[in-house]
Amino acid sequence: MNDELLIGIDFGTSTIFVSKYDFEKKDAVQVENMGAYGRSNIFDNVIYIEGDKKYIIGETKRFLTDPLNYFHDIKRHVTNDNKRWRVPNLNNREVTAKDISEMIFFKIKEKIESNFGGKKISGAVITVPYAYSDKYRKRIKESAERAGIPVIQLVEEPVAAAISFGIFNDEVQNNKKENIVVFDLGGGTFDLTVFQFEKSDKQHAKIEVLNTGGHQELGGKDIDKLLSERFRKEFLQLEFSDITNDQERAEVQLGLLELANDTKEELTHSNDSDVFKSVTVNSQRTLIEKNFIRTEFEELLKRNNFIGKIEESLQTAIDESGLEVSEIDRVVLAGGSSAIPIIKRTIRDFFGFEPEAKKNLGELVGHGAGILAGLSKDKSLHYEIIRKTSKSVGISLGNKFQPILRKNSRYGEISSSYLINIENLKDADELVIYFYEGDSVKIDQCERIGKATIKTGEFSAQRVYLSLYRDEKSGELFFKFYKDNNKKEIIVSKKIESLD
Amino acid sequence: MNDQTREALLIINKTIDNRKKRLFYAIDSFQIQDNWNMTKIRDEYLLIIEKHFSNIIDEIVRTISTGINSLNEKHIYRELLNIFNRFLKSIGIYTILIAKGEKVDEAKWKLIDPQICGECSTNDKDLKDIIKEVLSLPYMVDDNRAVLNGKAFFWSVK
Numbered sequence: 038m039n040d041e042l043l044i045g046i047d048f049g050t051s052t053i054f055v056s057k058y059d060f061e062k063k064d065a066v067q068v069e070n071m072g073a074y075g076r077s078n079i080f081d082n083v084i085y086i087e088g089d090k091k092y093i094i095g096e097t098k099r100f101l102t103d104p105l106n107y108f109h110d111i112k113r114h115v116t117n118d119n120k121r122w123r124v125p126n127l128n129n130r131e132v133t134a135k136d137i138s139e140m141i142f143f144k145i146k147e148k149i150e151s152n153f154g155g156k157k158i159s160g161a162v163i164t165v166p167y168a169y170s171d172k173y174r175k176r177i178k179e180s181a182e183r184a185g186i187p188v189i190q191l192v193e194e195p196v197a198a199a200i201s202f203g204i205f206n207d208e209v210q211n212n213k214k215e216n217i218v219v220f221d222l223g224g225g226t227f228d229l230t231v232f233q234f235e236k237s238d239k240q241h242a243k244i245e246v247l248n249t250g251g252h253q254e255l256g257g258k259d260i261d262k263l264l265s266e267r268f269r270k271e272f273l274q275l276e277f278s279d280i281t282n283d284q285e286r287a288e289v290q291l292g293l294l295e296l297a298n299d300t301k302e303e304l305t306h307s308n309d310s311d312v313f314k315s316v317t318v319n320s321q322r323t324l325i326e327k328n329f330i331r332t333e334f335e336e337l338l339k340r341n342n343f344i345g346k347i348e349e350s351l352q353t354a355i356d357e358s359g360l361e362v363s364e365i366d367r368v369v370l371a372g373g374s375s376a377i378p379i380i381k382r383t384i385r386d387f388f389g390f391e392p393e394a395k396k397n398l399g400e401l402v403g404h405g406a407g408i409l410a411g412l413s414k415d416k417s418l419h420y421e422i423i424r425k426t427s428k429s430v431g432i433s434l435g436n437k438f439q440p441i442l443r444k445n446s447r448y449g450e451i452s453s454s455y456l457i458n459i460e461n462l463k464d465a466d467e468l469v470i471y472f473y474e475g476d477s478v479k480i481d482q483c484e485r486i487g488k489a490t491i492k493t494g495e496f497s498a499q500r501v502y503l504s505l506y507r508d509e510k511s512g513e514l515f516f517k518f519y520k521d522n523n524k525k526e527i528i529v530s531k532k533i534e535s536l537d
Numbered sequence: 538m539n540d541q542t543r544e545a546l547l548i549i550n551k552t553i554d555n556r557k558k559r560l561f562y563a564i565d566s567f568q569i570q571d572n573w574n575m576t577k578i579r580d581e582y583l584l585i586i587e588k589h590f591s592n593i594i595d596e597i598v599r600t601i602s603t604g605i606n607s608l609n610e611k612h613i614y615r616e617l618l619n620i621f622n623r624f625l626k627s628i629g630i631y632t633i634l635i636a637k638g639e640k641v642d643e644a645k646w647k648l649i650d651p652q653i654c655g656e657c658s659t660n661d662k663d664l665k666d667i668i669k670e671v672l673s674l675p676y677m678v679d680d681n682r683a684v685l686n687g688k689a690f691f692w693s694v695k
C-alpha cells in the first residue's frame with residue numbers, strides 16, 4: 038500500500054483546512070491538531086512572526102499586543118502588488134504578502150510533518166479562488182514551493198467542492214450528466230459555480246465548469262453588521278462615535294458584533310433567540326434584552342437587500358451558463374452562511390427544489406483538494422476537469438477594454454484572432470502589448486496581468502493577428518501571432534510574460 | 538443591598554438562564570460520527586460543554602468585575618466573586634494567578650486573552666509580553682486546561 042503523504046490545503050480567506058489522502062479508503066481525511074493551541078482542525082489564516090523561521094499560525098491573540106509582527110487577511114493582500122510591511126522581529130526586513138504566505142506554508146508543512154512522525158510531504162494540492170488570475174495563482178504556488186511543499190497542482194475552490202460533493206455521493210448516479218450549482222456563502226465572499234458533472238464510478242468522472250459568478254463582498258460578516266446595527270439603534274440609541282472612551286467604544290462594538298453573530302447562528306436552528314447582554318456605555322450599564330424571532334431577522338435581511346443580491350447573483354450566474362433554471366439538477370451548499378434558513382429557502386424558491394448539504398460546510402473544499410492530491414498518485418483514479426476562463430482577457434484600446442479571450446472560453450481553446458496593425462513600426466522596434474483581465478468595458482476597471490514583447494523584425498508583415506489561449510492543464514496564458522486571419526501561419530507563440 | 542447590587546444579581550440570574558438553554562440545545566444536538574473512537578467522542582463532548590460553561594462564567598465574571606471597578610460597593614462584588622469562585626472550585630474549576638507586570642511565557646500565553654486597550658501603546662521594547670493590568674483570571678479544569686482564558690491588558694509595542 039502506498040503510504041506517501043499527499044495533502045490538500047484549503048488556503049481560505051479567513052480560515053485554513055488541511056486534509057490528507059488515505060489510499061485505503063480512497064478518500065481524503067482531515068489532518069487534526071493544526072490550530073495554534075486548541076484541538077481545532079479548521080484554523081484562522083493568521084500568523085505571528087516571532088523570528089526567522091519561528092512562526093505561530095492560527096492564533097489571533099498577538100493582534101492586540103504585537104500588531105507589527107502579526108498578520109491577518111493575507112490572502113486578500115496577495116492580489117495587491119504594492120503592499121509591503123517591515124517586520125520588527127525580522128530585523129525590520131521588508132516583506133510582501135507572498136513572503137508571508139510562504140511563512141504560513143512553512144509552518145503548515147512543519148505541523149503536518151510532525152503530526153506524521155516526521156514523514157515528508159510528497160505532494161500537495163492547494164486551492165485558489167476561481168477568479169484569481171495567473172499572477173496570483175503563481176504567487177500562491179511559489180510561496181508554497183519556497184516553503185518546501187512540492188505542489189502537485191492548484192485547484193479552484195468550487196472545483197474542489199464539486200469533486201468532494203460529486204464523487205462520494207451515491208445519489209449522483211453513474212453515467213448520467215448532471216448540472217450542478219455550488220452555492221458557497223462564507224464569511225466575506227459569495228461564490229456561485231455552475232458545473233456539468235458526470236461519473237462512471239468513483240474512480241472516473243468528468244467535471245466541466247460552465248460558469249462562475251457571485252459577489253466579491255457579501256457574506257456572514259455583513260449579516261453580523263446589519264444585526265449589530267439593529268441592536269445599537271434599538272437599545273443604545275446613540276452612534277458608536279458618541280461613546281467617548283476609546284476602549285469602551287471598541288468593547289461595545291465588538292460586544293455587539295459577537296452578540297449578533299451568536300444570535301444569527303442560534304436562529305439557524307431555533308425559531309427564536311433570547312438576546313441578552315449587559316454593556317457599559319459612558320459608564321452607564323445598559324441591558325440588551327429581547328426575544329428575537331426568526332421572522333424579524335429575516336425581515337432585516339430582506340429589507341437591506343441581502344436576499345435581493347443573492348437572487349440577482351443566482352439569476353446572472355444561470356443566465357451566463359447558457360442553461361435554463363429548469364435544467365439544474367442539484368444545488369450544493371458550501372460555506373458557513375449557507376446554513377441560514379432564509380438563504381436555503383431563497384435557493385429552494387429559485388430552483389424549485391431543496392439544496393443539499395452533504396459535508397461539514399467548511400470542509401468541503403479542503404476535502405476535494407485532498408482527493409485531487411491522491412488522484413495524482415493513485416493511478417486508479419481518473420478525473421477529467423474542464424475549466425473555463427473566469428474573466429475575459431484582452432488588450433486596451435485607449436480607455437476601452439477589448440476582450441480577445443472571452444469569459445467562459447474553455448482552457449485549451451484558442452480565441453478568434455484580433456487584427457493588429459503594425460505599419461508604423463520599424464524593424465528594430467520592440468512591440469510591447471499589455472494584457473488585461475476583467476468584466477468591464479472600461480480599462481481602468483480591469484487589471485493588467487501580463488505582457489508580450491516582440492521584436493517587430495520577427496513579423497515581416499504589416500498586419501498581424503493575435504489570439505490568446507490558456508494551457509489546458511496549468512491554465513497559464515499564451516499568445517499567438519498569425520500572418521493571416523485563418524490562423525494558419527504562426528509567427529510567434531509564447532507564454533505571456535508576468536509583470537512581477 | 539442597594540439597587541445596583543440587586544441589578545447585578547438579576548443580570549447574573551438571567552445570564553445563567555439564557556445560557557442554560559443554549560447548553561441544553563448543544564447537548565441535545567450532539568451527534569457522534571461513524572469514524573469517532575471513544576477518545577474522540579470524549580474530546581468533542583467536553584469541547585461543547587466547556588464552550589458553553591466558559592460562556593456562562595465569562596458573562597458572570599464580567600458583570601461582577603464591572604461592579605468591582607466602577608461602583609462604590611466594591612466589597613459586595615468582591616464577596617460575590619469569592620462566592621462564585623468557591624462554587625466553581627467545588628465542581629472542579631479553579632483559577633490560577635496572573636499578575637500585573639508579569640512577563641508571559643509561551644505556556645501562559647495559552648491561558649490569557651489580551652483585550653483591546655486604549656492606552657497600552659509603548660515604544661519600550663522591554664515591555665513586550667508584559668501584563669499591564671489583569672482583568673480576570675484563567676479558569677482551569679483538572680488536567681491543567683483553561684475552560685475560560687484570563688483577560689488582561691498587555692503593553693502593545695509599536
Ligand SMILES: Nc1ncnc2c1ncn2[C@@H]1O[C@H](COP(=O)(O)OP(=O)(O)O)[C@@H](O)[C@H]1O
Nearest residue numbers: 049051052223224225257258302305372373374
Ligand atoms: N450555523 C450557522 N448559521 C449561520 N451562519 C453561520 C453558521 N455557522 C457559521 N456561520 C457563518 O459562516 C461564516 C464563515 O463561513 P466559512 O465558510 O467557514 O468561512 P470563509 O469566510 O473562510 O469561507 C461566518 O460569518 C459565520 O458566522
